[in-house]
Amino acid sequence: MVITYSYAEIKYDFEHTNISDIDRLIKLANRAEKNDIYKKKSEKSLKIAVLGTNSLQYVCKLLRLFVTFKCGIHADIYQGEYDGIANTILDESSELYSFLPDVVILTSTIDDIRKFPNLLSSNAEVEDVLKNNIDYYRLLWEKLSKTGAHVFQANFVTPPISQLGNLEANYIFSKTSFINKLNLEIIRQKTNRVTILDFDSLASILGKKKWFDYSSYFLYKQGFCFDFLGDVCNLICSQIAAFAGMTKKCLILDLDNTLWGGIVGDDGFEGIQLDPNNAVGEAYRFFQKYVLELKNRGILLAVCSKNDTDIAKEPFLKNKSMLLKLDDIACFKANWDDKATNIMRIAKELNIGLDSLVFFDDNPAEREIVKTNLPEVLVIDVPEDPAHYAYVLDSVHAFDWLQIAKEDLSRNSSYVSKEARAELESTFVNYDEYLKALDMSAEIGYLDRKQIPRFSQLINKTNQFNLRTQRYSESAIAAFLENEDYRLIYVELSDKFSDYGIIASVILKKNKDECFIDTWLMSCRILKRGVEDLVFNFIVETAEELNCNKIVGEHIPTQKNSMVRNLYTDYGFRRTDTGEMYVINTAEAKKRDTLIRIKTTEEKILDGNN
C-alpha cells in the first residue's frame, strides 16, 4: 500500500526530528521525493550545485530536505560526479555551467590536495608547495566566477592518523601542519565570492575518530561518517540561508534561570546565583560572556521576562557579578503579559521581522507557547544544565552570517541611543522640530570599491524598505561598478546620537534614454527621517547626468515590503499598465526638501575613509 504525504506533514515531522536521526531524515527526504513535494514553488528559489571529492548522493538528498523545510527555499540541486571537482570546473562545457548555479558547494577532502611537502623540506620549499596548491584554487575560483555564483568551500579536515605521529605537530613540513597552513592561506587568498565552510571545526566538535569511520569510509566513500550527515547539511543550509538574506538578527533572552540562577522577584538582586566562586554561578556568567560576545559582533539583545520592570532591571544596575549591562540590551520587556505578545512588541520596536528572532528561555512551557503562536521565531531547545547553555546556542548556528562589517559592531549602541532619541522626541510636539533637533547629516554619493561589503550586506539582508528584493553577491556588485551603464549610490547617515554608516543602497541602470531603478533599499533603523527624499533627489540628478529623460521604477511585492507599495506614486510617478512599473519624466520630477544636512567635502575628508 502506498501512503501519500503532504508538504505540511513532512515539514512537521522534519521539525520534530533530531539532527542525528539520519534514518528518519533520509526517510523524510525519500517521502518528499516520492510525493513530488520538491515541485512546490516558494518565494525564494535557488540553484545549488554540489561538487566534491567523494560520493555526494546523501549530502544532496538531505541538503534538499533541509533547504526546503528549514528555510522554505525551493532548491534545484545539481549533484556533481564522484571526484569531479577539477573536471567539472575546468571544463567550461560541463553541465555545471549550463545549470547556471546561484550557489556552488565545494566539499573537497584532503584527497584533493595536489601536493604535500617532502619530509625535511625547508620553510621555503613548504611555501612553494603551498603556492602550487593555492594557484590551483585560484584557477578554480576564477573559472567559477564566470557563473556569478557564490562559492561555499569546505576547509580541509586534518585526519586522526598520521605519518609522523606526535611529530606531525612538531614540524612545518608534516602533512597535518601543511593542511592547517593551507586552510589559513585559503582564508587570506579567497575572493569575495568565496565563503569557507568550517568542516574542520565541525569534525573536531563531533569527533574526528568517528568522522573518519574508516570501514564505512571505504564502503560508501562519502568522506565522513553517515551519522554526521545531519550536522553537515545543517551547516551548509545555514550558510545558504544567510546567502538568501534570511539572517537572524536578535537574541531574546529570559532572565530567571537563564541569565542568572534563581528568581530575582523572590531572591532579590543580591540573592540571584552569579557567584564566580560557585560552579552554578560560573556557568551563568559563562553564558552571559558568550551572549555579550554575540552583541559585540552585531547581534541585538532583547530581554523578555515575566517580572516587574524595576525588579528585573536591578541586577543589571546593582549586581556586581553581572557581565551584561542595561546598555547591552536593545529592548527590555519585563511585565506580566504573555511572552508571544511581548516578542511581537520587541519585533515592532526594533523594526525587524519575527523571522529574525531567536528565543532562549529555560522554561519549556514558555517555549512551547512561543513556538505555537509565533512559528517564525527560532526557539532554542534549552538544555537542563546552564553549563551547556552557550554550547547548545552556538551549535544551532542561528547567527551564521556571510560577513561582518564595521556597522555591525556598533549596531546595538544605536538601538540603545534610540531610547535617548525617544526621550528627545517626547519633548517635541512637532515631528519636524524633533527631526531638526536630531541634527542629522548624511553623505550621499557613488559607491567606492571599499564600501562593497557593507553595500552588499544591506542588499542581502533588507526586506522591508526594499522595492525589488534583488539579491546580489559582492562579485556581481563589483561587476556593476565596472559597467558604465550602472550607477551605484550609497547613503551614510549620522545624527546627534549615533553614526549609522551606510544605510541605503541604490542601483541605477541606464537603458538608452531611460534610467531604471534596479535596486532601492534602506535600513529599517532610519525610516521616517526623510532619507528617501535625499535618495530621490540624487536619483533625479543622476538621471539628468546620464541624459535619461525618463526614470522607471518597479515594485515587486513580497510579504514584507508592503510599506513601499505607494512610494513611486508619492513621488509623482505614473503607474504603467504592465504590472507594477512606474514612470516619470526626469524634467517633471520634483526634488524634495529634507531636514538632513549633506556633508561638505571638507567634512568628508575629516571623517576619513570607511
Place this chain on the structure above:
Amino acid sequence: METIKKLQDIFRDVFDDEEMEISRKMSPDDHDDWDSLTHIQLIIAVERKFNVKFSTEDMMMLKNVGEFVDLIDSKRN
C-alpha cells in the same frame, strides 16, 4: 524475536513500507528501491539495532536476505 522478523522490521523502516515482507531468497534484484544507497542504510540500521559490527569484507559479501540473517546470527553468538 527471531532474527528474520527483526530484520523485516528494519527493511520496513528503511523502505518506508509497513507491509513489506522479506524472505531468505530475497535479493536486490527483487526490489526496485534496493540500490547501493539503501544497502548502506540497511547495514547501518542492522549494526545499530542488533548491536553488531560488520567488517568491510562482511559488507561486500551479502547477496541476499538469507546471507544477511546468517551473518547477523554469527555475530550475535
